Amino acid sequence: MSVLVAGCGSSGGGTGSGRGELRMWTFKQSHVAAFRAAAEKFTEATGTKVDVQAYTPDDAFLTKIQAAARTNDLPDVMEVHAKGEDFALGGAGLLADLSDEVDADWTKRFLPQVRGDGVVTPVDYENSLTEGSKSLGVQRGDRYSIPVTVGTQGMVYLNKERAAKVGVTEPPATWEEFIDVLDRLKKEYGGRGGLTIGLKSPSTALEWIMQPMAYGLLGKDRFEQLFGRDAGKGWSSPEGRKVLDTYNQVTPYWMPGSQSKTIDEADLAFAQGKASVDVGGTYTLAFLADNGYDVGNLLTFPVPPPAAAKMPDLQMSPFSLTGLGMVKKTAKRDEALEWMRFLSRPEIAATFGKQANDVPPNDFDAGQAKALGPVLNSMQSSFGTDPEGYNPSVTSYRPNLYDAGKVGAVLAQMTPLKTLSTRSTGARMSSMMKSYWSEQGS
Structure with a gap:
């Protein structure tokens, strides 16, 4: 990932939109309809609208972020690649540290294996200091995203x-x-x-x-x-x-x-x-x-x-594929956090997953899992909780x-x-x- 430039002043989340509307970007076209369906329910529940836009492929998404950072026109929330893009954007000062916001009540909604994904571990921090690192600037213990899709x-x-x-x-x-x-x-x-x-x-x-x-x-x-x-x-x-x-x-x-x-x-x-x-x-x-x-x-x-x-x-041990990050200088912090929490609710996450054909990160009970449909349910049921399950993202050996x-x-x-x-x-x-x-x- 190329070096990103942080903008000055307030986030573009406050540009050209009223108090009752958030902006969200994603790089996955296949997620747009599912996010928009969730946004309709969010608007019904809170009165806050969410404008969801996709910029694809990945290179175009990064180019869009870079340009918007320079003109202070970033959205309020972004879906990003987990344990990579989230750290790069966080290290560049574009994504907010969520460590004070994401508490145990929030993370317990997720599968145990991915509850810490998005948090900069000591190893992540040390790696950020190596020459050519794309995550330079991250701080140990900061959280720059929460999981939104997982897999293996x-x-x-x-x-x-x-x-x-x-x-x-x-x-x-x-x-x-x-x-x-x-x-x-x-x-x-x-x-x-x-x-x-x-x-x-x-x-x-x-x-x-x-x-x-x-x-x-x-x-x-x-x-x-x-x-x-x-x-x-x-x-x-x-x-x-x-x-x-x-x-x-x-x-x-x-x-x-x-x-x-x-x-x-x-x-x-x-x-x-x-x-x-x-x-x-x-x-x-x-x-x-x-x-x-x-x-x-x-x-x-x-x-x-x-x-x-x-x-x-x-x-199989799952790992986070994509996460939700909040733009650091959004003018709508409370609404952005409320939207992110809403997407993590089991019933919303299950509906999103089924519509997007992607596995949510939630630790569903048997009744909630049925909402995923048989294919996604069979995938998630293969994950299990064995700490020695096969995790292809672990490569330290x-x-x-x-x-x-x-x-x-x-x-x-x-x-x-x-x-x-x-x-x-x-x-x-x-x-x-x-x-x-x-x-x-x-």
């Missing part, structure tokens, strides 16, 4: 009608059952029965399929050792080769041309019926819906662990110079390209880890 990676999307035709009506509980589903679909539908993920970005298959499977198979500690300094416990070890052999079982089932497709192209191929299985994140759901896919025709589930896994009941794209490119030579054996793949990946740690030093 490694979410499988299965064409429900096609699955039913091959006798599959429930999500597979194990990796072996997952491979069996792929096999049935290929036999019935040929190339249209395949799996896609967007391998033109090779880190996808590494991080969205292999890693969650490996985490369940080996357990947290042994999984992390695959990326560690001890080469004897790396990808060439018996456990590393077992992971690669297990993952290689997907090789016959890739959709033709998968290796040349971007993530969006892969998702679109699934939406158009050219593939029967797609793997992405919880956020993939909105893309599929926006491109005409009937979300009622989905079975969704996390990549399952093998039957003999160390963690057979593997849970890897070397600082680790490049998932380069490692994923080696993995792609094994599958789908079939130009490397599992043994050779493990050797190359181990060599890369050794090199990364050597460059990092002690």
